[in-house]
Amino acid sequence: MSKNTPKAIRGTQDIFGAEAEAFAFVVETFERVRRLYRFRRIEMPVFEKTEVFARSIGETTDIVSKEMYSFEDRGGDSLTLRPEFTAGIARAYLTNGWQQHAPLKVATHGPLFRYERPQKGRYRQFHQIDAEIIGAAEPQADVELLAMADQLLKELGINDVTLHLNTLGDGESREAWRGALIEYFRAVKGQLSEDSQERLEKNPLRILDSKDRRDKPFLADAPKIDDFLSDEARAFFQAVTDGLDAAGVKWVRAESLVRGLDYYRHTAFEFIPDEGSASADALGSQSTVLGGGRYDGLMESLGGTPTPAVGWAAGIERLAMLVGVGAGQLDERLDCAIVVEDDEVIGSAVWLARKLREKFEGEYGMRHGFSVEIVSSGSRRKRFDKATKLEPGCILVIDGIIDSDAAVANLRFKGEAQGGPFGSRLISILAQRYDGKILERANDFLQGAPLALAIQSSRQTSPRT
Template identity: 75%
Template sequence: MSKNTPKAIRGTQDIFGADAESFAFVVETFERVRKLYRFRRVEMPVFEKTEVFSRAIGETTDVVSKEMYSFEDRGGDSLTLRPEFTAGIARAYLTNGWQQHAPLKVATHGPLFRYERPQKGRYRQFHQIDAEIIGAAEPQADVELLAMADQLLRELGIEGVTLNLNTLGDVASREAWRAGLIEYFSKVRGDLSEDSQERLEKNPLRILDSKDPRDKAFLADAPKIDEFLSDEALAFFENVTSGLDAAGVKWTRAESLVRGLDYYRHTAFEFIPDEGSAAADALGAQSTVLGGGRYDGLIESLGGSVTPAVGWAAGIERLAMLVGEKEAAPLHASIVPIGENGAKVAASLASFLRMHDLSVDVAFRGNMKKRMTRANDAGAFFALILGDDEIASRKVAVKNLRTGDQSLCSFDDVAVVLSEAVEGEEMARVARKFRGSGGFAGKERHPFSNY
């Protein structure tokens, strides 16, 4: 690499190999699970007008005040690379008239951007999966979202993670709690950190999230939300917890779990690694695996009518770290053509096998020995050798790279032979598919009729 070669921007990453396979596994599993729950796929712009995020996330938050990538375009508009999905989805819900689909269940994934200190599991360009239900005030919506998140983590094979759950109450409960917190922390204002002194009047709930030792000394005795819950808010939370119990989702109460912004209501949750678990060891200090909550006031802050909503998001990089390294999908066959004629037939054979769900590579470079070595290194089950003699007899030399056995196989039978020989239910399914379609029989479907 030359000294003049540009380097990657700090806080970004180039993902390749087993890491890329883990990343893809998370996305593929998410896509499969969201379809089971009938969440509709949406694609959102990577940048929005800055006000979408400043109004939705809050001017006083660190995300808006310190972490957003904002710039002025040639038309003089202030634009921002999205730091999260929810605000953009809420904007789209209003501007596209998606109210007609309420309750709307949507899911998406992709890159997000925040200017923050890069560290393990945290980047300036990072990726998230996201799921939202907009227009549903019922606690059953919270239960469904949490059941979906729980199933996703289980299907990813992530263990040692517990759902931490709290309630923030309804508007009346939250306001009463807020007043109680202001009264409590005002008595010790001078002993609080500078940030918490500033938050005291604007957003006292954020003090409960403080990691500053000066604040922690007063958190244990701070008023709890349960002291202020209305009957309606208590009933809502009980419906959520009983629904989770019925769905078989394990949870634990976390009274310290809060959301500082005023539009959050009722349910707040995070899936957190258990102490001493492999998940905790993998993530280090960045312990939240998946988090979210109910944000019934967000749509209203963007100029819409009062609209209940609940959602969650999870970092793909963090999930991939917990999943561990993944190998590429198995290579069923590497085609080794010999000569110009072999290359032409190899292209036809590869195309046909791929159309029938067989993973195939064509070794088109190097001498015979190098091509066979590459087939072995790639983990192929078989090498399919195509030379002039094989083509003349309308056959393929099939070498089992696991056993070393080699035999000739007719063009008509090669797909069935491959399918039946490779272990696993998937290959059995492919074999049945070929039998049902008649293999290569029939000139209209035969890819080698010219040879």
């Protein structure tokens, strides 16, 4: 690499090969499952006014206080590259009058940006899939959303992650609990870790999550959210768990699970790899693969009327790391390699490749074309070897001109597609070119005999397609 070649921005990735296939597999599976649950696709801008995120996510959160890519545009407005989806979706819901569609189930995916120190499963530009149900206050919405998340993970082949579930109660429950936690921890402040002392002011709920051994002794006796839940909040959570049981979604109660963003109420959840599992290994310390909750307070923070909503987001890169090897490579198989051993015949190869790639009407109706690679560069004697390394379903060698019946057209076939759709499609293409003459020898050809014998007997002019 030359010294003056620009480098990629820190924390960005250029994804290629198996990783790119796994990435696509995650997105495609999400798109398929989301349709089954009737979530409607939406597209969102990648940047918003800074206040969209600052007001909704919470000024004191790490995301807003130190991780946003904010800049002033030429008009002097402060804009920010989206660090998450939910705030922008809420803004769109309010500014576009989507209330008329409530309850609204929407899904999207795309890049997000956070100025963080990159590490395994964490990037500055990363990608999420996202699902939200807006304008639905009933616990059934939470169940629906979680059932979809669970099914998605299963269909991705990820079976060693478990739903960790908690409730933060309604606004009042949450505040009462928060107050009690502050009081409790303040009494022992001097004995807490530095991090937790800081959290005490900013986000006391997070102390419960602390991994520091100095904090551990105090966690067990800390006030429990269950003691602060209103009857409504308790009934709500009960309805959610009943629904999950009915839907067959496995879950565990995680009393210390709190989500970092200010807007969460009631249900909070994360799908986390089981301890010691392959997925836990693959993800390292970035344990959460999909997370979300209910954010009934968010719309108000953006100046809208109170609107109940639930949603989740999952990191595509993290999911892609957990997808089994080969799962994303189903479409990568090459149907056919066409080897050109004589540069004079390149035109015939191009013609044939185009025909094979076109979609067509066959025995079973319309179907997509076949994937084809033309091998026509480099040392001639090594072209066949090159083709075999592509691991195609079959190899066609052209060393004569297909087009002209005066010339000897030599087309050799090697592969396992004799009886399959590829073989019959190939024969029908060639039969058109040779007015059906080839059909007498089609079978021999597909067994590997040269096609030259079959078409030398044809003296008719065949029209160019």
